[in-house]
Amino acid sequence: MKSQIAALFIAAVAALPVIADTLTVKADAPKRYVVKKGDTLWDISSLYLRSPWKWPELWQNNPQIDNPHLIYPGDILALEVDENGNPVLRIDKGVRKLSPKARIITAKGEAIPTLPLSILEPYLIFDQALSNDELEDIPIVLGSNKNFKMSIIGHLLYVKGDLLQGGAYGIYRKGQPYQDGFTTLAYETKLVGTGRVVKAGDIQDGLPSTLRVDDVKQEIKAGDFVMPIAQGQDHKAAFQMSKPSQEIDGKIIASGNRHTEFGAMSVVVLNLGSSQKLVEGSVLNILRQSPTVIENEDGPRYLEDSSSLDKLIGDIGSLFGEDNSEDSTVWHMPSEKVGELMLFKVYDNISYAMVIQTSHPIRVGDSVTN
Known part of the structure; x- marks a missing residue:
């Protein structure tokens, strides 16, 4: 049976980097790409989009697609322009003339997974x-x-x-x-x-x-x-990645390797699940709380470098919502994005997720949000 194929839409090419102010394409995005065994949808999306998880938003507008989750080793992806002048990544039909007597027929195998299976x-x-x-x-x-x-x-x-x-x-x-x-x-x-x-x-x-x-x-x-062995286990390889529209506020409570600090492609556990309307494929931002600063007559300094009294003031202030005393002011700095993760197994109030992008090492206790 002929395998179904799918296409990835691309938001823009280098000459047209933004569509609807939401999607951008990398300047070095290839004009053609041959899907290889070992690739993932995340890998391929990352070649083109600065926000790889956004490709499903564009796929639904592509009339080529029979099943948007299936891309196979051997598929040839070509960056083209549609009839409206918008750039799009299409799939070569599998036959490409090299000379009057030669051609390549693309061989199909198992569809590539969204993330490393x-x-x-x-x-x-x-x-x-x-x-x-x-x-x-x-x-x-x-x-x-x-x-x-x-x-x-x-x-x-x-x-x-x-x-x-x-x-x-x-x-x-x-x-x-x-x-x-x-x-x-x-x-x-x-x-x-x-x-x-x-x-x-x-x-x-x-x-x-x-x-x-x-x-x-x-x-x-x-x-x-x-x-x-089959109970409660859905052996999925493809996930429809999307960011939830509802407000999400949770944190990483454990890691698969039991380390307290880890990088991309690590498995983590979240204190969130279907009770928060999350599903397999939900993509969330990882946030890191910036260090607290205490300002007193000696000037500002980080909490860990402050005196025992100032640390006590900071701790008590955090508990009671009072960050200032007569001699000291506690500055709680904002959180900054340090990565992204995708949920791949969801329970009522807990989920397994994979860290898919980082700018700093990720830690147990980091916040997650949409």
Whole structure:
């Protein structure tokens, strides 16, 4: 079957850098580009647009498009001008004459993903963020057919739950809490192994299900819980990127690598989700709070360089909204944009996102907004 193809619209060329004062094109944007295996839609958009996430706004006006999310290795993108004089990036139909006797036929393969799939894949397929209530209802490992405290490949696990005969399951362990201040929003759940059910159980009759361990990342322990590998997991490669129109105010509460500082292509966790009307593909700005300054008779200085008394004044002032004393004035500086991220897995009040652009290292605690 002939694969569907798609085109990226471009807002402008170097000679016409702005359309509707919202989109710009880079001066070095190529006139032609051949899509390669390993490319992402973000990569290609970034070749042309200064705000790559804005390409869906233009795609909907392109009559060429059958499915705007599918671009394939081998597609030839050509920067042209439409009948109204507007620049547009079109897709070569796949046949290009090189001489009277030679031509190239573009070979199609798998559509390229929006972002690097190798980084997203573990989160899309396996890793979960679950609340305490959700964890209480999930089947758990009771033990194995070996009198070992930890189980490995080939062991049979006995699971407290009515599992599906022949079903493939992931075995998980409760990890660190994802916290917003003192509130726990969810718990990280990390994959420790996989297995397949060899005998369905019946919990009402006191019969556990039997699961044979196929693969392990860590030794499996009693109390680990079991979920179908397909449960709640949408293995998407393409996302329709857009900035939300509603006001968004949240922050980064954790990172996938558990570091406190990280760069582009890192996975982070946000204290935002579908409750804020966010969806997979939502693009948000990352903001960094500039350092607080305390001004007194010795002049202005950063809070960390101030005296203990001035620091106490700054802390108390922040709590009660009173930033000035008789001798000191506290200046709370504005926040500045340091990057962008895109949500790729959204729960009610928590989301996984990938940092897609940075001007400074990103940190846990940085704010996110539209």
